[in-house]
Amino acid sequence: MKRSSKWDEKTIENQLKKLPKIEDRQTKEALFEKIQEKIQEKIHENEMIQRKKKSWFIPTIATASVVFLLMLLIPPFFNEQELTTDFPEIHDEAEIMMEMNGRADEETGIDTTEKTFEIDLANELDELGYVGAVTPYDEDRFNDQLVTIAVVTHLPSGEMIVPITLMVNEKSFSERFLAAKETFWGERWGIGSFPPIPINTVTIENDGIVNIDIPEKSLESLSSLESEMYRLVLKETFSQHRFSEIHFTSDGKPGVNWGPYGPLYEIKLQQPNRGYYVFHSNTDHKFLVPGNHEHQGHKSLPEILEMMKQNDLEIGLSAPIREDVAIEEIEEDGDIVIITFSEGAIIEDTIDNLMMLEAIMFTVRDFGHSYVQFKGINIDRIGPYQVKELVPIPNYINFIQ
Structure with missing residues (x-):
């Protein structure tokens, strides 16, 4: 910002002396403690995805905090508007940090949509207890x-x-x-x-x-x-x-x-393909585990996927594929498997749909394939996967951070 020529140091000093006494019920220590609590809450929310944080994230929070403190201590007298003694609310800090994060993204060329998606996805998976694959x-x-x-x-x-x-x-x-x-x-x-x-x-x-x-x-x-x-x-x-x-x-x-x-x-280690099912632990976490079909002999991919619609109550496993989800066609072509769902079978980005797709992909992987092309899904993304594109199959199941 370009400073007006009439604002020399003497004028600024005189203006500061004229400022009314600022009264606030909070002590400096209490105010600083609240700021620290907000920052710690932000860090705690993201602690499950520390491996995905960019190197500028913590410095940005620190910078935002400094800017916020300066805004509290120095009234905006570098303009010709009427002076005010109102303190900003504490919740404004979050808005400042969001704005600073946005500016950092612009300066570094980072896709904020992708970053926000990763954070939201990790929080949602943690909240709902699904231990998903490594993308x-x-x-x-x-x-x-x-x-x-x-x-x-x-x-x-x-x-x-x-x-x-x-x-x-x-x-x-x-x-x-x-x-x-x-x-x-x-x-x-x-x-x-x-x-x-x-x-x-x-x-x-x-x-x-x-x-x-x-x-x-x-x-x-x-x-x-x-x-x-x-x-x-x-x-x-x-x-x-x-x-x-x-x-x-x-x-x-x-x-x-x-x-x-x-x-x-x-x-x-070569064994019959068993499909994957959902195991619910006593802490309400959900894992994908291989089915208990080791002694049933070799079955085709369509047969295994059909079996994955049935709960294995004998050992406490839930079916990952809902009964109302119809798979119309399965085409195996080298490294690629094309799976066509009935129209309208999958219309939401939910944890249950994510578990179903990952269970299908790990099953396809066990048949020696590397990619899945999904058809008939009405949305672009489920979890971290762009489901209207060719999806590489994950190699690492049930990632615990």
């Missing part, structure tokens, strides 16, 4: 920090194997897996943890084989239930990463004594 966009950014492990959740009806994805700051996949299995505890989300399988090393071969070395005699005393759970957890963990086999050694010697199973040398 392909975030996979590209954080692929060297992500790892999927399976955990055992103990239920009155039995044991549930739940695959989850974590962000771990380790360089290699093996290091991320070993760190995640030791440090993750699932009580907050109503799920269990990785079982206490002692592992010396994990090495990856180029042909899709995982070599796991286990201390000799460490698993000999496993019960039948423990032996089965340990096997299923390892199978689910490494099949999620598209490996084909696990080979075992004991302190470098081939094979491992696996409880009542006796010597175990390998586990084949």
Whole structure:
């Protein structure tokens, strides 16, 4: 702003002396405390998406706070309007921060629509309890920090194997897996943890084989239930990463004594496609988990998707596809699967529809495909997915931040 020539320093000083005494019931300390509380509330709202924050976000809040304090302390006498002693309301701070954030977006060329969408989506998912997949966009950014492990959740009806994805700051996949299995505890989300399988090393071969070395005699005393759970957890963990086999050694010697199973040398990870269902934990979180169809033999993709309309009450899983959602056509073409819904079947961007689409996409992925083209959906976006475009299938299920 260009200053008028009549406003020299002496004039300003005289004008300041003429100002009436400003009276406010709040002390400076109370006012500053309220400002700090507002800022902390804003930071707390976004703490679940710290990985998505831009580098300018916190400085912008700080800048906005400084501007707000200056507005409180210095009346707007740099114009010829009548002087006023009214204090701005505390809630104006939010408007100031919104304006400052908007200016920062303009200056840096950042799409505010996309940023706002990510924030709103993360808040909504957290509020409604759905633990969604890592989007392909975030996979590209954080692929060297992500790892999927399976955990055992103990239920009155039995044991549930739940695959989850974590962000771990380790360089290699093996290091991320070993760190995640030791440090993750699932009580907050109503799920269990990785079982206490002692592992010396994990090495990856180029042909899709995982070599796991286990201390000799460490698993000999496993019960039948423990032996089965340990096997299923390892199978689910490494099949999620598209490996084909696990080979075992004991302190470098081939094979491992696996409880009542006796010597175990390998586990084949290729298994029938089971589809994905919704598991509700006792903390009201929702996870996608593979169905319990391991012994039903191979089924086609249309057959599996039709089965995903039925609840699996035996193990407490809910159907991800509603009965009223009709899939008119499924076309498999190389890496792409084209799924056509009946007109009007999907008309809203809801958590239930997001869970349904992700369950379908993970099922399609297990059949060896990489992309889905949805047809018959009347809206442009569901969750983070532009559903009228070719959608890359996520690789990381149930991301826990």
